[in-house]
Amino acid sequence: MLDNQSKNDITPLIALIAVGLIFIYLITSGWSQFLINESGNKWLAYPVGFVVSLIAIVLAKSVASERIRLSKVSNDAFKNTWMAYFFVLFLLSSVGTMNFLFGTFESPKIVANIVDNTRDKLDILENVLSKEFPASDIIKDRARIDPYYFRFNTELTNPGNCGWGVQTDQLFRELQTQLVPAPGAQSLLQMLSASSSIKSDCAKATLFSSQYAKQYEAALTQFFKLKYPSQVSNGEFIKENTDLIEKTKKQLIDLKNTNGQKDPTKYKPVLYEAWGAYSDILNRAEKKLNDRRLGIARSAKDSSVDIEDIGRFITVLSLMLSDLKSPMTYIIFILAVVLDLIMILIFGRYLVSITKDDEEFSQFNRYSSNTSIRTKNPLD
Numbered sequence: 001m002l003d004n005q006s007k008n009d010i011t012p013l014i015a016l017i018a019v020g021l022i023f024i025y026l027i028t029s030g031w032s033q034f035l036i037n038e039s040g041n042k043w044l045a046y047p048v049g050f051v052v053s054l055i056a057i058v059l060a061k062s063v064a065s066e067r068i069r070l071s072k073v074s075n076d077a078f079k080n081t082w083m084a085y086f087f088v089l090f091l092l093s094s095v096g097t098m099n100f101l102f103g104t105f106e107s108p109k110i111v112a113n114i115v116d117n118t119r120d121k122l123d124i125l126e127n128v129l130s131k132e133f134p135a136s137d138i139i140k141d142r143a144r145i146d147p148y149y150f151r152f153n154t155e156l157t158n159p160g161n162c163g164w165g166v167q168t169d170q171l172f173r174e175l176q177t178q179l180v181p182a183p184g185a186q187s188l189l190q191m192l193s194a195s196s197s198i199k200s201d202c203a204k205a206t207l208f209s210s211q212y213a214k215q216y217e218a219a220l221t222q223f224f225k226l227k228y229p230s231q232v233s234n235g236e237f238i239k240e241n242t243d244l245i246e247k248t249k250k251q252l253i254d255l256k257n258t259n260g261q262k263d264p265t266k267y268k269p270v271l272y273e274a275w276g277a278y279s280d281i282l283n284r285a286e287k288k289l290n291d292r293r294l295g296i297a298r299s300a301k302d303s304s305v306d307i308e309d310i311g312r313f314i315t316v317l318s319l320m321l322s323d324l325k326s327p328m329t330y331i332i333f334i335l336a337v338v339l340d341l342i343m344i345l346i347f348g349r350y351l352v353s354i355t356k357d358d359e360e361f362s363q364f365n366r367y368s369s370n371t372s373i374r375t376k377n378p379l380d
Helices: 002-008 010-039 042-072 081-105 107-132 136-156 166-178 202-227 229-257 264-288 313-322 327-374
Strands: none
Touching: 010 042, 010 081, 010 327, 042 081, 042 327, 081 107, 081 313, 081 327, 107 229, 107 264, 136 166, 136 202, 136 229, 202 229, 229 264, 313 327
């Protein structure tokens, strides 16, 4: 009977081990995240988080033991001791559990919102720059002229028929006509000497292609300076800063596409770089406008949440309290309490099972002893 009972009671032990491992993982992870944000020391954070989880396990066992002991006595001077154990247990486990759950489910949403807000502010800055520094004529003309150059260059370096032929010569002359700054003026793009001698020599054609690319850009710049003198500096400024804004926005998009908002080591550098780019471009623009303030946000940084505070328990608690309309706030809080209660109940079940085994073992020993006395040979 004892063996069967012991086998049956292995279930509470298995349940205790399984739930205990989950309990330890949640508390260790939550506390280590909290300590990393506070100290930045990963090597210290994880061992301390593990020790805290072990202390929580001991407290859960203590609460269960006290409840079992009180069930066997009617009056006890220390009947409220379990409440003290449970209070400390809740403090330790709630920091870990709530921090872990919030960091897993809510923090990425907060960071994603910060990323979206940063992109929105960069869009606003880009629109303001295009209005404050008009260069529409240059942009339109470049879009019109560039295809002529691309067709010429493609024909010059065509692998199937590279070199300077009739078609290449015709395309070059069409390009030249687009770079005449005024009626009757000479084209700003001139043919390089010996160009017509390139016959089916792809290596030489490639060399000439790079030279024509430089000459084309120089001619185009000069063309815009002569035709749109007031827009040239604006165009250069717009292109330089628009390129930077587009590059920054792409980094923010890539961050979200790769779930980088879940990893502080990924989202912090990208956000700080984006905020720095926004401020630098804004300052340069206002300086170019003789220190006239543009009517947009002074910073792309979200003032409602500091990303350095995400993961700190006080911040987690304040964010949860400030968002009482969210069901997740209540789910996280309830799970933190329920997990403690489950751990205590499973510990209690296990302690009851081993106590029952001990009592049956004692009864078995007493029974065996009495039986041996009754069957003892009186002649011995």
